[in-house]
Amino acid sequence: MERRVPARYTLEGVSGAEVSVHPFATQDGLGLNLTRFRRSDCDDVVLLLHGLTASIDMFIMPEHRNLVSALLDNGFTDVWALDFRMSSRLPYDAETHRYTLDDIAAWDHPAALAELRRHVGDRRVHVIAHCLGSLSFSMSLFGGALDGITSFVSNSVSLVPRVPAWSRCKLTAGPGLSEYLIGLSFLDSRFGEAPPLTRGWMVSRLVSLFHRECDVRDCHMISFMWGSGHPALYEHDNLLPVTHQRIADLLGPTGVHYFRHIRKMVSAGQAVKYHPGDPRHAALPDAYLTRANEVTTPVLLLSGDANRVFPGANAACHAALERARPGLQEFASLPGYGHIDPFIGENAHVDVFPKILDFLKRHSSEASAASEPMNAAPLVTPPTKEVSRSSGASEPMNAAPLVNPPTKEVS
Ligand SMILES: [Zn+2]
Numbered sequence: 170m171e172r173r174v175p176a177r178y179t180l181e182g183v184s185g186a187e188v189s190v191h192p193f194a195t196q197d198g199l200g201l202n203l204t205r206f207r208r209s210d211c212d213d214v215v216l217l218l219h220g221l222t223a224s225i226d227m228f229i230m231p232e233h234r235n236l237v238s239a240l241l242d243n244g245f246t247d248v249w250a251l252d253f254r255m256s257s258r259l260p261y262d263a264e265t266h267r268y269t270l271d272d273i274a275a276w277d278h279p280a281a282l283a284e285l286r287r288h289v290g291d292r293r294v295h296v297i298a299h300c301l302g303s304l305s306f307s308m309s310l311f312g313g314a315l316d317g318i319t320s321f322v323s324n325s326v327s328l329v330p331r332v333p334a335w336s337r338c339k340l341t342a343g344p345g346l347s348e349y350l351i352g353l354s355f356l357d358s359r360f361g362e363a364p365p366l367t368r369g370w371m372v373s374r375l376v377s378l379f380h381r382e383c384d385v386r387d388c389h390m391i392s393f394m395w396g397s398g399h400p401a402l403y404e405h406d407n408l409l410p411v412t413h414q415r416i417a418d419l420l421g422p423t424g425v426h427y428f429r430h431i432r433k434m435v436s437a438g439q440a441v442k443y444h445p446g447d448p449r450h451a452a453l454p455d456a457y458l459t460r461a462n463e464v465t466t467p468v469l470l471l472s473g474d475a476n477r478v479f480p481g482a483n484a485a486c487h488a489a490l491e492r493a494r495p496g497l498q499e500f501a502s503l504p505g506y507g508h509i510d511p512f513i514g515e516n517a518h519v520d521v522f523p524k525i526l527d528f529l530k531r532h533s534s535e536a537s538a539a540s541e542p543m544n545a546a547p548l549v550t551p552p553t554k555e556v557s558r559s560s561g562a563s564e565p566m567n568a569a570p571l572v573n574p575p576t577k578e579v580s
Pocket of ligand 1: 382383384385388389400405413
């Protein structure tokens with residue numbers, strides 16, 4: 170079925186929620202945004218983090234059933250999504266810069282959490298993150314830059330980045346070639362639109378020579394910019410035609426310097442600091458797994474079994490975390506899925522979101538209340554719980570509006 174191309178940056182993919190935008194600044198002076206989708210107050214707040222050059226748009230796409238709507242309909246009625254410095258909704262990725270993932274771990278996520286806490290207080294916060302949003306948030310969490318996270322869901326990559334051989338070549342040669350030979354500090358998925366014979370145009374035409382899998386030039390550029398494959402970031406079959414057509418709306422330009430940090434981590438076999446001696450990041454560990462045993466946040470690691478950007482990375486991270494803090498993480502393979510289609514795929518709400526919702530519900534306030542021994546104040550069971558038990562396994566239970574559990578008034 171052909172659907173119309175949605176407007177860029179549209180919020181129309183989420184209905185029945187009060188939407189508000191919350192700007193804040195990082196310690197190094199960048200303005201970032203949190204967007205809140207609130208249907209009612211909820212003891213379990215969810216924060217969503219996009220990947221490199223994506224944005225909150227990957228969670229609110231109108232052309233399919235998106236993650237924010239699925240969360241709102243399943244009892245998580247206060248959902249926040251962050252546009253951090255890697256967002257295609259912000260200008261930073263199309264500027265010349267030397268940011269690293271350490272900067273994001275030290276400054277973006279802690280500042281976002283501080284702004285979030287200003288509004289939600291000490292309610293439980295669950296984080297769902299994709300790609301370099303997940304890697305950088307893992308660095309914040311396991312590097313001790315923030316705490317108090319109730320649960321964390323990571324898709325594709327966390328603290329053990331692994332890439333295919335071709336990607337390793339691109340990570341090694343790409344930044345230098347791009348900056349010193351071509352003269353571009355960022356690559357744009359829309360280079361196909363550049364005037365003939367300009368640098369961007371030539372890069373796009375050259376890339377398309379090697380990508381015969383479809384006729385969308387933006388899709389070719391995106392495969393060239395990340396991963397190894399035709400296409401590299403998703404299975405074509407998993408995307409609606411309209412999503413494939415507008416893929417550059419969802420994945421914009423990217424600065425090439427981030428690739429140097431990823432290359433360093435791939436060589437080290439784990440997430441490490443870019444400049445170990447950088448005094449600005451002295452509070453962060455040189456290797457981010459070293460303090461993993463001090464963090465008790467439960468983690469769900471996801472990866473498509475057709476992941477061609479970070480294949481095997483989250484399975485390896487699961488093994489590494491299991492050695493440091495046994496029993497606190499789970500791994501789920503997503504059959505038939507690649508790197509980003511677990512969120513932007515047409516059927517992600519059937520194949521992927523139930524796994525995320527199940528994990529969140531097991532770590533929600535209701536689950537905790539149910540498993541607590543009888544203590545001082547008897548907890549009253551929130552009404553939604555009965556609904557969830559009686560309804561089918563992965564059916565959204567959106568019939569009754571959420572009633573605030575009484576515990577909130579008490580605290
Ligand atoms: Zn394509």
